[in-house]
Amino acid sequence: MSSLACLQSYGSASDTDSDAEDSKEPVVIEKPVGGGEYSLAKSIEVCANPSVIPVRDADVSRVVDPGVKELEYNPKYEELFAPVKGPENPFLTDQMRATKNMLCGFVEKAHISAFQFENQRRTFHTFGYALDPSVDGEGCDGQSYVGDLQAAYDTDGKTVFEPATLPTSQSKRKRNRNDNPEDVNGFLGPWGKFEDEKTIAVPTEQEKAELEELLSKKHKRGKLLEEKPVEEKSVLHIKDAIDYQGRSFLHAPHDVGVNLRSDAPPSQCFLPKAHIHTWQGHTKGIAAIRLFPRTGHLLLSASMDTRVKLWEVYGERRCVQTYSGHRQAVRDICFNNKGTQFLSAAYDRYIKLWDTETGQVVSRFTSRKIPFCVKFYPDNNKQYLFVAGTSDKKIICWDTRSGEIVQEYDRHLGAVNSITFVDGNRRFVTTSDDKSLRVWEWDIPVDMKYIADPTMHSMPSVTLSPNNKWLACQSLDNKIVIFSALNRFKMNRKKTFTGHMVAGYACSLDFSPDMR
Numbered sequence: 001m002s003s004l005a006c007l008q009s010y011g012s013a014s015d016t017d018s019d020a021e022d023s024k025e026p027v028v029i030e031k032p033v034g035g036g037e038y039s040l041a042k043s044i045e046v047c048a049n050p051s052v053i054p055v056r057d058a059d060v061s062r063v064v065d066p067g068v069k070e071l072e073y074n075p076k077y078e079e080l081f082a083p084v085k086g087p088e089n090p091f092l093t094d095q096m097r098a099t100k101n102m103l104c105g106f107v108e109k110a111h112i113s114a115f116q117f118e119n120q121r122r123t124f125h126t127f128g129y130a131l132d133p134s135v136d137g138e139g140c141d142g143q144s145y146v147g148d149l150q151a152a153y154d155t156d157g158k159t160v161f162e163p164a165t166l167p168t169s170q171s172k173r174k175r176n177r178n179d180n181p182e183d184v185n186g187f188l189g190p191w192g193k194f195e196d197e198k199t200i201a202v203p204t205e206q207e208k209a210e211l212e213e214l215l216s217k218k219h220k221r222g223k224l225l226e227e228k229p230v231e232e233k234s235v236l237h238i239k240d241a242i243d244y245q246g247r248s249f250l251h252a253p254h255d256v257g258v259n260l261r262s263d264a265p266p267s268q269c270f271l272p273k274a275h276i277h278t279w280q281g282h283t284k285g286i287a288a289i290r291l292f293p294r295t296g297h298l299l300l301s302a303s304m305d306t307r308v309k310l311w312e313v314y315g316e317r318r319c320v321q322t323y324s325g326h327r328q329a330v331r332d333i334c335f336n337n338k339g340t341q342f343l344s345a346a347y348d349r350y351i352k353l354w355d356t357e358t359g360q361v362v363s364r365f366t367s368r369k370i371p372f373c374v375k376f377y378p379d380n381n382k383q384y385l386f387v388a389g390t391s392d393k394k395i396i397c398w399d400t401r402s403g404e405i406v407q408e409y410d411r412h413l414g415a416v417n418s419i420t421f422v423d424g425n426r427r428f429v430t431t432s433d434d435k436s437l438r439v440w441e442w443d444i445p446v447d448m449k450y451i452a453d454p455t456m457h458s459m460p461s462v463t464l465s466p467n468n469k470w471l472a473c474q475s476l477d478n479k480i481v482i483f484s485a486l487n488r489f490k491m492n493r494k495k496t497f498t499g500h501m502v503a504g505y506a507c508s509l510d511f512s513p514d515m516r
Contacts, residue, residue: 234359
């Protein structure tokens, strides 16, 4: 206290001068060492616990409701796998109740070094055994092995990094040696194989039989022999194919309460409210259905049971006729404009032209590739032409009069799924597994428009609207997207229909006649 005397005052008039009184700040009076006069000094008061306003919001974890179906933000891992609060569901199985750190279950980290992993991998490929990674233990007695257990017990589980105790049978294996560098063709060097080593797998008797059967079908040049088409036949299921006036079943009926010959759309279209009828007769799934042109009084169905059937839509709704002529499932069908003939495309690589009334096959077409879709050229003057999209990324145009290919459109990068004619049949639109949409001028094998986007998916089914302005495309991301069918063929982002829950392959989609 003799060297420094300190006195702190808070603005007392008797102890400090008028300046300290006005400032209301702490004042320190210091006495210098060795005596002398007092000096006046100001001090700053320090707050040890200031109140700080955060600049950004605090990171508070949000609770994710287990029952929510859609999240509008990207949650963190801790939020997704946070424990669920509340009572436990008593109906959960043990598998459902188990904790998960991945979508498919719980994954544990294996505490094994990279050297030990490589050691056991090489040991297994060399000696045929390795330590069982699912069992913990120390020493040979407590270890279990996978692979050749007898060899593991004979060698006490030695690895490839312990070469002094190699198995006797493998240590005596002799290699083919030829270290003479002058022997250009026979020089082996360090790459010589063991004398009893087999590098070619010998096929079993069953595999030999399958190979012989496969080779027997191949020509000397490597091409498949022309398989004889299966016997084509048709079965008429109704009693009379012709009525008392000499009209066949293709003639539209007049006594169904609807004018089937009218071109005007119905005055009112409504959503179906009741199940009317089920046509049963196919033994496997239905790949495509087509209504009879203009009148729609008949229904043609293609099935995976290799058959095509014709059904009545009105009246008794009977099965009229069955067409059999394919070895494998029928993929697509298409009527001509009059409905007197139809095409069937199947997985046996054949496209067949049928007479609807007689059930006879008029002609057969094949490009040795699977046709995925087939369409007649809609112009009445060129009904002898049809196009087919195949599995080898091509659209092929055939002439039914000569049976030859007259044009090929080869620009897609995947199998062609659909063909749709637009713009007065002067153009057509195709979709493919390459997730693109291409627009072609008829008879010009170069696409005039190519639409592809990273957000687009494959569109296996496309339908033109009744007013010829829109294309409805079934996309494999659970959406129905709409493209303009005029000029620019631009996607209409405002007319995207969502709601389906399971993405899958669609048979078809269609508009109501009133466009609603």
